[in-house]
Amino acid sequence: MAPRTLRDPSSSHTIGFSSSTLFDPTSSPQQPPSSPPAATSTTSATPNSLDLHCLPPIFVIPAHLDSDAQDEVEEELAASHAPLTYSVHEARLFVGLVRSKKRAALELRTRGLWTEEVVREDKSVQEEVKEKVSRGREGGSEPPRKRVKVDGGVAKEDVETASETEVETASEASETESESAPSDHVPAESTIEPSKGNAEAQYAVDGSSVQLQPHPKSPAEDPPGALQFQDHLRVISLDWLRDSLKAGRVMSVGKYVVYECRAIEKPTAPQRQQTLIPRQQIQKVIPARKAQIAAQHPQSQRQQQPSSSQQILDRARADAGEGPRVNQRYHPRRTGLALDVKKPRSQLLQQTTTPEDASPTNADSGPLPPPPDWVAQHVKYACERSTPADTPNAAFVEQLKRIRLARELRDDDIGVRAYSTSIAAVAAYPHEIRAAREVLRLPGCSEKIATLWREFSGSEDGTVAEAREVDDDETLRTLRLFYNIWGVGAKAARHFSLDKGWKDLDDAVEFGWGQLSRVQQIGVKFYDEFAERIPRSETEHIVQVVREHARRVCPVDPDGIEILIVGGYRRGAETSGDVDVIVSHRKLDATMNLVEDIVAALEQSGYITHTLTLSLQGTSRGQATLPFRSSNGAGLGFDTLDKALVVWQDPEWPGKASAAETNAKNPNIHRRVDIIVSPWRTVGCAALGWSGGTTFQRDVRRYAQAVKGWKFDSSGIRDRRTGKVVDLEGPDGVGRGEGIVDAEKKVFEGLGLVYREPWERCTG
């Protein structure tokens, strides 16, 4: 082993590398090498015997090296008199824990160095090694390792019960990882060619400028290899340094080359096709699994529903393509709208209150369609208007949503909220927008949104630059990858991507498994499965199973169990990201502890494989302010809106019977299911609170606060001033003959709102 081993190799997150690399790659706070390593250091070294002064400028790629490990590498290099550099543009040689061409290129690119691969004609040995190194990482026909690893974990998970709360251990991941690890590493020492003993064998320094040249003394040693092309850059494995130190002499770099390239200019305009890249990235992670899923779930295909977000995006993009062409007719001549928006706004508002609004008010723009009442009256809460899913401005909404996503990824809460408001307004607008003035009339839409609309309407393809960033910007693409893990929000995504330098899920598994929370580990394991959309028929089936189990655990009055599917399904979506279902019962005591019982029963039958969170005392906080009235013999009469967020898998599959012998595992896809149990008394609030969309719900709360002075949440309503419960559904909920939806209608009514059908709540 190396002269000095760094960290405790048994550290829980030395996954995959601990036995094969010198430098511990565990955590990697990415500190760009802003300052050179100390010339001397207490930990550094025994001066080693290597002489690397003739090497070209070397850059140490910090990825996956924590600052200590990075320092150590640099110290070793410095001790060997290697010409370390901290400028990627100056460097000719790059060393690091990088094992694929693609990744190597990415590492350089993210530091501002764009490259293209150089394929050498004589690549017998080198290519072989490179290919070996990168095998399994690169796309190719081989399934990506990540999926293999993750599946390995899944296999183990399959026997877990939902009640297990134990954190899935890093050691488990480690085991799993080790199965595939060996193929990732450069050849063992035995395969290494005898060293030429001196760096000069491969490199020479050309006078003052450090340029690469084939060394005259050894033209044949690293054949075409070495340096016929002086502009070549090489990314080599850190193992080269390890092996050289180990051998006490400089090993030929040839076999350690991961990526050979030359610098190119930064591409100016990102190609439009890059829109597809995120999906490709995902596919890269899951192709095999995806195909498997498709095969197992023919119903998804049968319904011809978009089975992926990309398809939806594609569809939206197609829509977007049409938008501008239409709109352009109305914008042959535009004025500097942004400049005159402020003043005209109030004028417009006044005008919109009169029927004459439909007449031309501006010689420059022509007539606008008569605004809907909510626009004319500047109604600002989404719950006060109808927002159907199909908007004539879908393409523009799509662009706004992308910008919002970018704000989410940038951890800009306020921006997210602002765009959500605008999106909800645009989505509710019943006409195709033809003039920026129309945008300005909408609540929550002002100069910025109007400007975006102008860009949108004037563009060839119905896109705006800010929205394209989500797909084009590499940082955002990586952030999105992590952000899409269940349990990972903006903070964690940024932490993983920016602080730790992880670039893909492989990195999270290899380098950070032990740093993931329990639910994040689950989120990674089922990353691709959770991304799959759930068709309505499957939602219905799942809910049917929930219903049966609820009845089973409610022996006193099983027929009293009432169910409402909420979430996207209730809003009419063809597919959903998860299944949300409200379970209730007219008898208060029947809903007490019902979630736990249902979950336990579903675990028992094998439907629930994991419990992400279990909320058992929704409104215990409310007890203090809750009058002890409706005690009904049910003890304290709490409002309990209990919920379970679980991972679901149908335990039945064809061939299960013989599975024991064949060791086959359940091929059914894992789904996210939310089971909400509400007491009857507040089931209307629950229905309203869980039927979304997000902005609709948020605006119900804002409305309740601003207009009524109430605090609304899905487990009830309270008066902000007195703290007293506001009972809109009656002391015991709606009566005989009325159901959950009737209760919901009473809540609307009590709030002073016109009832909105669920499909009118598609606020985006």
Added chain:
DNA sequence: TAGACAGCGCATGGTC
């Protein structure tokens, strides 16, 4: 021009 922007429970990690 400054402050608000939904509001909850759970998980996690830090402090005392």
Added chain:
DNA sequence: GACCATGCGC
């Protein structure tokens, strides 16, 4: 262990 702040999902 109690308490608090933060992150997260809904």
Added chain:
DNA sequence: GTCTA
């Protein structure tokens, strides 16, 4: 980013 006190 928008609205409002």
